[in-house]
Amino acid sequence: MVKKIEKDYSRFRAIVRGQIKKELRKYITRGELVGKVGKNLVSIPIPQIQIPHFRYGKNDGSGVGMGPGEPGTPLEQGEPGEGTGAGEQPGDHLLEVDVTLDELAKILGEELALPNIKPKGSRTIQADKAKYTGIARSGPESLRHFKRTYREALKRSISLGIYSAENPIVVPVREDKRYRSWKVREVPQNNAVVIYMMDVSGSMGDEQKEIVRIEAFWIDTWLRSQYKRIETRYIVHDAIAKEVDHHTFFHVKESGGTKISSAFQLCTDIIDRDFNAAEWNIYPFHFSDGDNWGSEDTRRCLELLETKIFPVSNVFCYGQVKSAYGSGQFKKDLDEKFGKDDARIITSEIRDREGIYDSIKDFLGKGK
Amino acid sequence: MSGTRGVKGGLRTGGGIREEIAQLATKIRGYALAYGLDPFDTSFELIEHDELNEIAAFGGFPTRYPHWRFGMQYEELEKGYLFGLQKIYELVINNDPCTAYLMKSNSLVDQKLVISHVYGHSDFFKHNYWFSQTNRKMLDQMANHGTRLRRYVEKFGETVVEDFLDACLSIENLIDAHSAYSPKKRKSTEHVEDLERDVTPRKIKSKEYMDRFMNPKEFVDRQKKAIEDEIAKKRKLPEHPEKDVLLFLLEHAPLDNWQRDVLSIVRDEAYYFAPQGMTKIMNEGWASYWHSRIMTEKVLTDSEVIEYAEHHAGTLGTQPGALNPYKVGIELFRDIEERWDKGRFGLEYERCDDMERRRTWDLKLGLGRKKIFEVRQIYNDVTFIDEFLTKEFCVQHKLFIFRHNPQTNRMEIADRDFDKVKEQLLFRLTNMGNPIIRVDDGNFRNRGELKLVHQHAGLDLDGREGRDTLKNLFRVWKRPVHIETMVEGEKKLLSYDGAKVEEEGVDAE
Numbered sequence: 001m002v003k004k005i006e007k008d009y010s011r012f013r014a015i016v017r018g019q020i021k022k023e024l025r026k027y028i029t030r031g032e033l034v035g036k037v038g039k040n041l042v043s044i045p046i047p048q049i050q051i052p053h054f055r056y057g058k059n060d061g062s063g064v065g066m067g068p069g070e071p072g073t074p075l076e077q078g079e080p081g082e083g084t085g086a087g088e089q090p091g092d093h094l095l096e097v098d099v100t101l102d103e104l105a106k107i108l109g110e111e112l113a114l115p116n117i118k119p120k121g122s123r124t125i126q127a128d129k130a131k132y133t134g135i136a137r138s139g140p141e142s143l144r145h146f147k148r149t150y151r152e153a154l155k156r157s158i159s160l161g162i163y164s165a166e167n168p169i170v171v172p173v174r175e176d177k178r179y180r181s182w183k184v185r186e187v188p189q190n191n192a193v194v195i196y197m198m199d200v201s202g203s204m205g206d207e208q209k210e211i212v213r214i215e216a217f218w219i220d221t222w223l224r225s226q227y228k229r230i231e232t233r234y235i236v237h238d239a240i241a242k243e244v245d246h247h248t249f250f251h252v253k254e255s256g257g258t259k260i261s262s263a264f265q266l267c268t269d270i271i272d273r274d275f276n277a278a279e280w281n282i283y284p285f286h287f288s289d290g291d292n293w294g295s296e297d298t299r300r301c302l303e304l305l306e307t308k309i310f311p312v313s314n315v316f317c318y319g320q321v322k323s324a325y326g327s328g329q330f331k332k333d334l335d336e337k338f339g340k341d342d343a344r345i346i347t348s349e350i351r352d353r354e355g356i357y358d359s360i361k362d363f364l365g366k367g368k
Numbered sequence: 369m370s371g372t373r374g375v376k377g378g379l380r381t382g383g384g385i386r387e388e389i390a391q392l393a394t395k396i397r398g399y400a401l402a403y404g405l406d407p408f409d410t411s412f413e414l415i416e417h418d419e420l421n422e423i424a425a426f427g428g429f430p431t432r433y434p435h436w437r438f439g440m441q442y443e444e445l446e447k448g449y450l451f452g453l454q455k456i457y458e459l460v461i462n463n464d465p466c467t468a469y470l471m472k473s474n475s476l477v478d479q480k481l482v483i484s485h486v487y488g489h490s491d492f493f494k495h496n497y498w499f500s501q502t503n504r505k506m507l508d509q510m511a512n513h514g515t516r517l518r519r520y521v522e523k524f525g526e527t528v529v530e531d532f533l534d535a536c537l538s539i540e541n542l543i544d545a546h547s548a549y550s551p552k553k554r555k556s557t558e559h560v561e562d563l564e565r566d567v568t569p570r571k572i573k574s575k576e577y578m579d580r581f582m583n584p585k586e587f588v589d590r591q592k593k594a595i596e597d598e599i600a601k602k603r604k605l606p607e608h609p610e611k612d613v614l615l616f617l618l619e620h621a622p623l624d625n626w627q628r629d630v631l632s633i634v635r636d637e638a639y640y641f642a643p644q645g646m647t648k649i650m651n652e653g654w655a656s657y658w659h660s661r662i663m664t665e666k667v668l669t670d671s672e673v674i675e676y677a678e679h680h681a682g683t684l685g686t687q688p689g690a691l692n693p694y695k696v697g698i699e700l701f702r703d704i705e706e707r708w709d710k711g712r713f714g715l716e717y718e719r720c721d722d723m724e725r726r727r728t729w730d731l732k733l734g735l736g737r738k739k740i741f742e743v744r745q746i747y748n749d750v751t752f753i754d755e756f757l758t759k760e761f762c763v764q765h766k767l768f769i770f771r772h773n774p775q776t777n778r779m780e781i782a783d784r785d786f787d788k789v790k791e792q793l794l795f796r797l798t799n800m801g802n803p804i805i806r807v808d809d810g811n812f813r814n815r816g817e818l819k820l821v822h823q824h825a826g827l828d829l830d831g832r833e834g835r836d837t838l839k840n841l842f843r844v845w846k847r848p849v850h851i852e853t854m855v856e857g858e859k860k861l862l863s864y865d866g867a868k869v870e871e872e873g874v875d876a877e
């Protein structure tokens with residue numbers, strides 16, 4: 001059945017689509033969105049177009065509410081304006097919905113028309129996994145199966161004739177006890193590791209790092225939806241590279257020169273040490289403003305990519321964040337060497353926050 | 369849970385469930401009538417969530433004119449439903465006969481509750497004075513609007529009609545909701561013959577040689593100016609500031625016939641929906657009051673109590689930052705009933721300051737039921753709150769004012785003072801929460817420009833939206849438009865001349 005609303009709905013979507021990129025960009029670029037990933041829930045706005053009216057602004061944001069508390073008590077969740085009737089504030093232009101990261105990834109995938117990733121076939125291995133599906137007569141007390149134990153005790157007491165309906169006391173003895181036990185099953189597994197590398201030399205400012213942070217969040221979200229398990233590693237570098245944790249990665253401030261090859265070398269070392277290329281889907285991402293220290297080092301970078309990184313990676317991604325100081329040379333070098341169509345590498349330039357949207361599409365749009 | 373199974377079983381047999389609902393409705397109607405309710409004939413339609421969301425998106429009218437915002441509302445409702453955030457149980461349309469849509473997936477207990485609730489609304493529609501002027505054949509009327517608009521779309525093109533409709537919708541709240549109840553003796557505005565009146569000033573009688581002392585030149589000039597001003601005022605259009613801005617535009621804006629018709633459709637529908645905005649608290653309170661009485665006193669079986677209680681509590685639940693109209697409404701009706709039952713009203717009670725005596729005050733008058741029926745008949749939210757929100761109620765139900773605290777950047781409870789709470793609440797309800805805006809001059813600066821005046825009452829207009837609305841108003845008036853308002857304590861005139869929006873200060877005259 002074709003619904004009457006269908007026409008109005010597609011009209012609305014058409015209007016939004018003219019806007020949809022803007023809308024989506026708007027919430028992708030909203031930094032605080034990432035901050036809300038607390039209990040695995042984020043708010044995503046449903047696009048709404050507000051017909052403008054003469055109405056009150058929100059200059060004091062006051063209203064009438066109901067409930068306990070002394071003056072000065074902050075209101076809990078349930079924000080004003082969500083309710084109806086007297087307490088009604090001018091509504092927000094965006095309705096925020098809490099969705100899980102899985103749903104978020106799905107929405108991202110739909111809006112950006114991202115293809116599903118095909119894990120490399122030969123690298124899909126069988127892993128042993130324990131499942132607690134069986135019952136055993138012995139085991140640790142922490143795995144005792146309460147119900148089954150009582151059932152055994154009841155069976156025993158009835159068959160012994162000591163059970164009385166008037167005084168139904170059932171006391172299990174040791175022989176009655178039943179425990180959960182596991183069976184080992186083989187499950188197919190595909191794992192991925194994302195290795196983020198970032199240039200933290202002086203020319204990368206806070207804004208550039210924020211862009212990398214937002215972009216990394218969306219890449220993580222998408223890859224997480226595609227793989228059972230995902231690991232992330234972080235490398236920062238100026239003239240030398242070191243591995244750091246998530247927090248440090250986005251907050252460290254270094255200065256000094258830039259030797260990209262140092263990061264690539266460390267990346268290779270990490271892969272060799274921790275990630276067997278036959279078992280892992282490997283995604284190295286490198287972000288910088290495009291400056292490198294001398295063509296000698298660049299040559300070394302290209303060589304490392306060609307011989308060490310490409311052979312083990314699903315795809316190598318390079319994101320060049322535009323900064324006031326960066327020359328942007330490195331992307332040119334990469335494109336020159338490998339050409340635009342090399343399937344092993346994806347390069348993307350991110351001019352500003354608005355550019356994140358296109359850049360994500362560049363990186364993930366190939367389904368690799 | 370047997371109720372749920374009953375519903376599903378009914379679905380499979382087809383028609384069975386409808387019959388069951390029809391029987392339930394007849395039974396509940398009987399109870400409602402016995403309590404003294406007098407609803408319209410009400411028919412119940414059982415539909416699936418997507419259909420219900422569709423009709424809800426259309427504002428209750430499946431035959432409405434085409435517009436993208438209905439599609440937007442549909443998306444919001446449907447996504448909300450699919451994400452499990454919200455669910456519409458029922459929709460009831462103010463029409464004679466009354467139509468109510470029920471969600472098919474409701475459990476049987478829910479259906480009982482919802483049917484009882486609907487009869488409350490239906491009675492309210494029929495008897496509340498503020499609904500007396502609404503079109504009771506609105507289902508038909510809306511269908512007519514739809515047909516007309518579709519015809520214009522075919523003739524003039526979708527984008528052209530939609531653009532104009534968007535502009536009209538942008539100003540749809542500029543109506544005078546009270547005008548429906550006091551048909552104005554509209555003086556003919558063409559009444560101009562006294563314009564050419566004599567402007568000879570009145571002189572103080574005096575001998576000729578005294579004249580220049582008795583009537584000095586300044587005095588004469590002042591008189592003359594006063595008379596001229598008087599005439600200028602007469603010539604002004606409208607004579608008195610007109611709150612029904614849409615009517616003024618209909619009568620005076622240079623519109624094509626189809627545009628005038630589109631504007632009148634928007635205006636008709638705005639007036640139709642206005643009483644629902646004016647009686648939100650009362651209407652929901654009344655319906656909730658009756659569903660709770662009918663359910664707990666007549667309909668519920670023992671096994672259904674828990675499920676009913678859960679649903680009822682969900683409907684009346686409060687969030688700290690928002691006032692639930694269901695909750696405030698039902699509690700006020702209960703409070704009124706108790707007060708009139710016990711005689712807690714009138715001078716003697718008001719003047720009594722012995723708290724213990726007040727607390728136990730009971731004259732056993734038993735007037736409560738009669739009183740609440742009277743209240744549902746003649747009050748609207750503003751008068752309802754004004755008259756019946758008492759200090760005791762405010763304390764008992766823990767009402768407060770919240771405010772944004774810039775130091776902590778949080779919403780905080782600011783005050784529990786009764787007078788302030790009431791004032792704030794009344795302010796929010798006045799004019800359905802819309803700023804009061806009137807047409808002041810249809811020939812501003814003697815250039816055929818339109819000037820609106822915002823009667824500032826403490827809150828500024830939203831600046832960004834105000835500008836956009838002004839642009840839309842220009843598309844209707846087709847000459848420069850202005851609105852006088854206050855921005856951060858200063859009087860400003862916001863103008864749009866078709867090219868850009870300008871803001872200028874207004875000197876005190």
